[in-house]
Amino acid sequence: MQLELSLESLKRPGGRSARVRDAVLQATLAELAERGYGGMTVEGVAARSGVHKTTVYRRWRSVEGLIADALEMAREEPWPIPDTGSVREDLRGVVALVRTGFADPSAGPVASAFVAAAMQSADAAVALREFLTARHRQAAVVVRRAVERGELPSGIDAQEVIRVAVAPVYYRLFVTHEPVSAQDMERAADAALAAARTGVLQAAPHDDHDDMSQEPPG
Amino acid sequence: MQLELSLESLKRPGGRSARVRDAVLQATLAELAERGYGGMTVEGVAARSGVHKTTVYRRWRSVEGLIADALEMAREEPWPIPDTGSVREDLRGVVALVRTGFADPSAGPVASAFVAAAMQSADAAVALREFLTARHRQAAVVVRRAVERGELPSGIDAQEVIRVAVAPVYYRLFVTHEPVSAQDMERAADAALAAARTGVLQAAPHDDHDDMSQEPPG
DNA sequence: CTCCAATCGCAACTACTGTAGCTTTAAGCT
DNA sequence: AGCTTAAAGCTACAGTAGTTGCGATTGGAG
The missing domain is CATH 1.10.10.60 (Homeodomain-like)
Known part of the structure; x- marks a missing residue:
């Protein structure tokens, strides 16, 4: 048992x-x-x-x-992470992947349901968290490759760059329910990139434990 | 009628x-x-x-x-937008306002319910969109003041800066259900600021109509 | 003061979600 | 093959969400 x-x-x-x-x-x-x-x-x-x-x-x-x-x-199925040779394009590609994942007429409702369910049940929440953690890990290659190429400073928190890049899309889709234009996606990706370049998203020693996760009931 | x-x-x-x-x-x-x-x-x-x-x-x-x-x-009640004289601090303050709005033991569940309900009903979705649009408008002063002070380039899309700043917090709270540390908030605010400085978030002629809003049923 | 229209209260009812107790099936072991 | 046990099937039922039809109340207009 x-x-x-x-x-x-x-x-x-x-x-x-x-x-x-x-x-x-x-x-x-x-x-x-x-x-x-x-x-x-x-x-x-x-x-x-x-x-x-x-x-x-x-x-x-x-x-x-x-x-x-x-x-x-x-969680099993892989993700076609782009590799164009430019971080800018790669990041934009990742953001576009996210959007189309929710826009697709057949996969979209399922993906949206995952997000909605995670808000109602703790089990679904951890399942979704693990799912997205895996995706963050996969997408982070894009950033690491950029570091190797010298496009970005080393010591960067690659997964955080991904999070900052995709967050505005999720925010529009599931919080404000605003339309997400192609320009919105580009700006989100480019904003994350700009932040990464200026060193705001460096990996930091995780001394900060001011937790505040959103616990769903049941 | x-x-x-x-x-x-x-x-x-x-x-x-x-x-x-x-x-x-x-x-x-x-x-x-x-x-x-x-x-x-x-x-x-x-x-x-x-x-x-x-x-x-x-x-x-x-x-x-x-x-x-x-x-x-x-939607009526106002929001104590910070005015510290520095965009950095102001933006961080706005992000902190968002977090505490959901963290507060009495107001938190209500606020979270708003987000959850908007995912289930179209009416709730437009109500929430209007609510947040109002808040974005209010918070945008922080950016406009910075432009006047010369801290940021003119022609900036002030509300978009706010969106980019708060999006990672919402993303963690309602999508990945990760904890939101004080450092996470600072990084989100600072990232939006960095993007704003480099001119990525300039207001643009809205020629782009590639809509993709997330329609809830009902 | 009287009347009209709108809204609310009420009780009965339908439909559906989730559970309990028991029987039947089949996977894995010797 | 025969035996054991975990898991699936089935019937019946309890509880609750949501609806309907009608009568009662309220607020405002003449």
């Missing part, structure tokens, strides 16, 4: 449980894509997957649980 | 409808503060306000409707 989590991946890929999980998670993605987060329901997922609703309730507990699990799966 | 919205404020402040609205909205804030967005319910608000639940459903339709209306009320 204690080791189950780490053993999960060792179980037979064709076992009944695995089959059920697969069916349910795929149904989750499908439901999210066509009904959105607000329209998705546990019973809907159960019906579509052919799995009984009590089973879904038992294993995933709620819509947010389903989304958290789906999010864990999604 | 067509003019009702604009006439709303002209109605007697002590009329029955006004009394009901007041009681309900106050109950909404109270419920949000102690139960949070996820725990708030229309019936709870009705019970606390002493107004029948049918009435609440009829006038506000849902929890999100209640929040949207409460948000409209909240």
